[in-house]
Amino acid sequence: MRDFDHLLWQVSHRSVHVFKDADGWFLRIMSDCEHLRTDGRCGIYATRPQVCREHSNDFCEQDESIENGAEYYFQDYAQLNAYCAKRFRNWDKRFEMM
Ligand code: SF4
Helix, strand or coil: CHHHHHHHHHHCCCCEEEEEECCEEEEEECCCCCCECCCCCECCHHHCCHHHHHCCCCCCCCCCCHHHHCCEEECCHHHHHHHHHHHCCCHHHHHHHC
């Protein structure tokens, strides 16, 4: 419940969505990276974060949209909160338990 409470904070931000696929739970950040150059290259390639280094092109959103391919997809607080209320019997009492 603590993890989902944290996800609620994240999905409350504009342009941040949450989804689950076969590999687990992920954030989808719907804005450009500040390091993406106009020519499509990375402006900090040599020192780019580890998550960028581990990213592969095995699956591409151009092949299938995340919304269609994900097991769960939440665009805002209300959607994720409704899911949590169904998933956790004591969701409304989580602050007493954390
Ligand atoms: S590789 Fe990473 S740091 Fe570079 S532009 Fe892409 S997301 Fe940004």
